[in-house]
Amino acid sequence: MNDVTPTREQRTAALEGLGCKRKRVEDIRFTQGKGNYVDDVTLPGMLHGDFVRSPHAHARVKSINSEEAMKVPGVLAVITAETLKTVNLAWMPTLAGDVQMVLADGKVLFQNQEVAFVVATDRYAADDGVSKVVVEYEPLPPLIDPFKSMAPDAPVLREDLAGKTSGAHGPRKHHNHIFEWTVGDKELTDAAFKKADVTIKELISYHRTHPSPLETCQCVCSFDKVKAELTIWGTFQAPHVIRTVVSLIAKLPEQKIHVISPDIGGGFGNKVGAYPGYICAAVASIVTGKPVKWVEDRIENLTATSFARDYHMTTEIAATKDGRVMGLRVHVLADHGAFDACADPSKWPAGFFNIVTGSYDFPVAHLTVDGVYTNKAPGGVAYRCSFRVTEAAYCIERAMDILAQKLGMDPAELRLKNFIRREQFPYHSALGWEYDSGDYHAAMRKMMEVTDYAALRKEQASRRAAFKRGETREIMGLGVSFFTEIVGAGPSKNCDILGIAMFDSCEIRMHPTGAGIARMGTKSQGQGHETTWAQIIASEIGIPADNIMVEEGNTDTAPYGLGTYGSRSTPVAGAAIAMAARKIKAKAQMIAAYKLEVHEDDLEWDIDGFRVKGLPEKFMSMKDICWAAYNSVPPGMEPGLEAVSYYDPPNMTYPFGAYLCVMDIDVDTGVYKIRRFYALDDCGTRINPMIIEGQVHGGLTEAFAIAMGQEIRYDDGGNVVTGSFMDFFMPTAVETPHWETDFTVTPSPHHPIGAKGVGESPNVGGVPAFSNAVNDAFSFLGSTHIQMPHDYWRNWQAAKNLGAVAA
Amino acid sequence: MIPGTFSYHRPASVAEAINLLSTFGEEARPLAGGHSLIPMMKLRLATPGHLIDLHGVAGLTGIRRDDDKIVIGAMTTQQQLLASNEIRTALPILQEAAALIADPQVRYRGTLGGNVANGDPGNDMPALMLTLGATYRLEGPNGARNVAAGEFYQGAYFTALEPGEILTSITIPAPAAGHGYAYEKLKRKVGDYATAAAAVVLTMADGKVASCAIGLTNLHETPLLATDAANVVISTGLDAATLKQAAAAAEAIMSPAADARGPVEYRKHVGGVMVMRALQRAAGRAR
Structure with missing residues (x-):
């Protein structure tokens, strides 16, 4: 050995593998404005489509007259439901087992519903055409309040379901009822409540909001009449699912459909489902034989494509007088809007809401969810969370605070008393999940130590006294949140989308020079997959991450995958990568044994190659093995070095975390200041700490927005009153608090590299931390629960209702 | 979010701009920074046939x-x-x-x-x-x-x-040398219009308010001059009771619309708070 031989540490560092704060390789093009997004796709002869939308929340469509629109120069076609009926596409199936109008068929059911699609030679002409389409409506009474949806005299929204007493998820109780979903043991739960010393009951609502990615939903559809092939560039989080859905509903052979997701400017669940724009653009292209582009504007995005949340959760906890939880009972009224277009795994009408027992050892629990129709936009997507998990986390974290208040206990102490203990994992929850791993006490105690929680509580006590003496008009709140997520959908035994199991996939192909390409069934929308996937491979097979190109989003080249949402990429595809890499490594070992003239079992792996045990100088690097794979493989072995893995996860993963928000509220204006926000996340093995930190920052910013003001609000007439970024709270850098991040590491025992997923944890855990801080601030004035969002005027209203502001 | 068709004009002088505006009448709109007009045009709430861009007009800046x-x-x-x-x-x-x-x-x-x-x-x-x-x-x-x-x-x-x-x-x-001033604006976020805002310009003499003017933003269909509120504080040292009276006098002339910033009651209340805070801050700055 001479002094230029790299050390083991240097060899490991050169790989930039697991645990490395590797800079994001995709940012080279993004920071130079060289990304390639759907709206960058321009094809010869491309046409543009735009929608005529309903101004009414509920109305009969008496007539659609497109005569004047067709006279606008450049307008080529006006497509209506009648046009779509000729190809049997006036309605489309939803991921939730419902059907949805593509274009208004006889009536409209929400404001800004798609009524007609104008196709023109440019976007200006399309909009000019839209303004000339005359639609005659007969307004009908709108149904906006979900609590009135199942009243006997409630208006009938879905005339297409007349007489259908059951839907995709069982019996329907009312003409506006979609499903009832029940989990848990009612009798045992009722018994626990009968025995309880203390019970609480509160209606905890999680308001309607919207993922609102920077890039709106959009597509370019190009039908080649000669080859009878359809190519779709779209902002799809799950391109393969889109291909299969298009094949099934458009009756096109699947090999003749090419779906390409280029760079995507954020998804957050908004880009999982299929929207009328996609269908209309595809039909327009098939009809005209020309490419057709459809690009949603911001108002359309906020008001028509896929809201999130809108869960109204009546929550009860039974406990002993010393604060041990005995039972949980939750009823959810779920407002799904006009169509059930919830993007959940097919068998889960309320997603994984049955994670609602949270991080606590509830002996028994009972959950019922009623889904109802209203005259609002369809959706119910998982906005930066696994399916309905943020609703569940908010529900239990708010309820635990309410219980602590009733018991006169500190909310952190109550949590510590009821956590699932480390030795209880794998833990079977009362509502049916098997939590893989966790050390909740350690995480919570670390949070309390680092933030000096006890000192903050003391400060709060003295500030409350000062407020009561009239020395200050500010109140201080501490928001504790301890969440358990359930991500990585999911095992084929209980997760599918339209019958396709929710595995994911990776194909690795090594080139002779020691470089390679990995193709994935996932699709990054900003998560940094091109960076992190290469890091997993680097650690598994000893090839520097820089030498691995990651490719996603082209259904012709990528192996079939279910896409990226619900923090499933690392738990599922991340595992597929490791498994594919291990297949590569196994073959590499055979090649190395052959070249080093020893038995395979005499070799040991050493960072970036194989070494003969006991003979350290006999070493063959992975780079050299790649070369050998193309010229001197053992007799009988096929040349080449590539592998594919389709990974069906044995279980979900369960990331968790302990958050604390310190907030001050001026009761005279309702203006709040986030003094401090501490977030400890445990996502198991950490692939790239810098990317994790970025994910936590982004997720917390969205959580902050949601809790403190971001909502899709309707007035009584069904008009969206928060349909632009003027009124829909999208915080800028000025409003966004400073984030302190921290971590513990509890690897997943069933995941090949122990990773759990992190992208959505901060949204799941962040919202209750903010809301608990507001509620904690007001609690000493006598309130138990104040509904979100906690914007300025509502904070002032709360202060006024509690007598803290003179009328 | 796509405007309708319009013609674009870029006059070089005030006279030329006036001539264009007169020629096209109701169809024409002058364009300055465009932050109100262009979004209205994109929403097709404004559909001027002629935009008269004033950026080329000599002598309009400075x-x-x-x-x-x-x-x-x-x-x-x-x-x-x-x-x-x-x-x-x-x-x-x-x-x-x-x-x-x-x-x-x-x-x-x-x-x-x-x-x-x-x-x-x-x-x-x-x-x-x-x-x-x-x-x-x-x-x-x-x-x-x-x-x-x-x-x-x-x-x-x-x-x-x-x-x-x-x-x-x-x-x-130009206000008197040594005047005190403050603009207190409550807004939900960067880029938002005021939920309520108050402007105060005052002078102090011997610890008492000698002169005072108070303006209010977004609390009525037009901007307001809160004359009664200003009169309340003259010759006072801006004690707590006076501030409350001034806020009440200002609130009496406010008639904001309820919107996503809050209900009428809230907007008036914080309008009063802005008046009190602007008065205090302005007095602190006066010399």
């Missing part, structure tokens, strides 16, 4: 001192106000308010003239103009005239501008 007055060209941007030593010295409240208008990108494009001439109750500068006793120079086919800011605003988006007229400059009497 800040100059004219004895005890400051004259500001209508096309002077918010950023130019922020960068001006003249404004910093004579009219610091304009800088305080300009810095609260949206973000730097907007301020580099948005103009003082556009802000005051549009008649949008959400704009910040009109209430300051009332508070400072500004005069607007309007030029039109029948020549030029001066209109006091207090006479200019007639209703939301309705002003004293006659067809064919352009607001070309704003003249503001």
Whole structure:
């Protein structure tokens, strides 16, 4: 050995593998404005489509007259439901087992519903055409309040379901009822409540909001009449699912459909489902034989494509007088809007809401969810969370605070008393999940130590006294949140989308020079997959991450995958990568044994190659093995070095975390200041700490927005009153608090590299931390629960209702 | 979000601009910074057939001192106000308010003239103009005239501008040396219009308020001069009871709309809070 031989540490560092704060390789093009997004796709002869939308929340469509629109120069076609009926596409199936109008068929059911699609030679002409389409409506009474949806005299929204007493998820109780979903043991739960010393009951609502990615939903559809092939560039989080859905509903052979997701400017669940724009653009292209582009504007995005949340959760906890939880009972009224277009795994009408027992050892629990129709936009997507998990986390974290208040206990102490203990994992929850791993006490105690929680509580006590003496008009709140997520959908035994199991996939192909390409069934929308996937491979097979190109989003080249949402990429595809890499490594070992003239079992792996045990100088690097794979493989072995893995996860993963928000509220204006926000996340093995930190920052910013003001609000007439970024709270850098991040590491025992997923944890855990801080601030004035969002005027209203502001 | 068809004109002189406005009448709209007009056009709530861009018109920008007055060209941007030593010295409240208008990108494009001439109750500068006793120079086919800011605003988006007229400059009497000032603006986020805002310019003598003017933003369909509230504080030391009386007097003339910023009751309440806070901060600055 001479002094230029790299050390083991240097060899490991050169790989930039697991645990490395590797800079994001995709940012080279993004920071130079060289990304390639759907709206960058321009094809010869491309046409543009735009929608005529309903101004009414509920109305009969008496007539659609497109005569004047067709006279606008450049307008080529006006497509209506009648046009779509000729190809049997006036309605489309939803991921939730419902059907949805593509274009208004006889009536409209929400404001800004798609009524007609104008196709023109440019976007200006399309909009000019839209303004000339005359639609005659007969307004009908709108149904906006979900609590009135199942009243006997409630208006009938879905005339297409007349007489259908059951839907995709069982019996329907009312003409506006979609499903009832029940989990848990009612009798045992009722018994626990009968025995309880203390019970609480509160209606905890999680308001309607919207993922609102920077890039709106959009597509370019190009039908080649000669080859009878359809190519779709779209902002799809799950391109393969889109291909299969298009094949099934458009009756096109699947090999003749090419779906390409280029760079995507954020998804957050908004880009999982299929929207009328996609269908209309595809039909327009098939009809005209020309490419057709459809690009949603911001108002359309906020008001028509896929809201999130809108869960109204009546929550009860039974406990002993010393604060041990005995039972949980939750009823959810779920407002799904006009169509059930919830993007959940097919068998889960309320997603994984049955994670609602949270991080606590509830002996028994009972959950019922009623889904109802209203005259609002369809959706119910998982906005930066696994399916309905943020609703569940908010529900239990708010309820635990309410219980602590009733018991006169500190909310952190109550949590510590009821956590699932480390030795209880794998833990079977009362509502049916098997939590893989966790050390909740350690995480919570670390949070309390680092933030000096006890000192903050003391400060709060003295500030409350000062407020009561009239020395200050500010109140201080501490928001504790301890969440358990359930991500990585999911095992084929209980997760599918339209019958396709929710595995994911990776194909690795090594080139002779020691470089390679990995193709994935996932699709990054900003998560940094091109960076992190290469890091997993680097650690598994000893090839520097820089030498691995990651490719996603082209259904012709990528192996079939279910896409990226619900923090499933690392738990599922991340595992597929490791498994594919291990297949590569196994073959590499055979090649190395052959070249080093020893038995395979005499070799040991050493960072970036194989070494003969006991003979350290006999070493063959992975780079050299790649070369050998193309010229001197053992007799009988096929040349080449590539592998594919389709990974069906044995279980979900369960990331968790302990958050604390310190907030001050001026009761005279309702203006709040986030003094401090501490977030400890445990996502198991950490692939790239810098990317994790970025994910936590982004997720917390969205959580902050949601809790403190971001909502899709309707007035009584069904008009969206928060349909632009003027009124829909999208915080800028000025409003966004400073984030302190921290971590513990509890690897997943069933995941090949122990990773759990992190992208959505901060949204799941962040919202209750903010809301608990507001509620904690007001609690000493006598309130138990104040509904979100906690914007300025509502904070002032709360202060006024509690007598803290003179009328 | 795609505007309809329009013709674009870029006149080089005020006379040419007036001529174009007169020729096209109701079909024409002058374009300054465009931050109100262009979004309205994208939503097709405004559909002018002719846009008369004033950026090429000579002589519409600049800040100059004219004895005890400051004259500001209508096309002077918010950023130019922020960068001006003249404004910093004579009219610091304009800088305080300009810095609260949206973000730097907007301020580099948005103009003082556009802000005051549009008649949008959400704009910040009109209430300051009332508070400072500004005069607007309007030029039109029948020549030029001066209109006091207090006479200019007639209703939301309705002003004293006659067809064919352009607001070309704003003249503001320089407040007394040593005056105190403050612009208190409550907004939900950067880029938002005020939930409520109050402008105060005052002078103090022997610890008592000697003179005072109070303007209110976005609390009525026009900007307001809260004269009664200002009278309440004259000759007082701004004790707590006086501040409350001033807030109550100001609230009495407010009639904001309920919107996503909050219900009427809230907007009036915080309007009063802004008045109290602006008075206190202005008094603290007076010498």
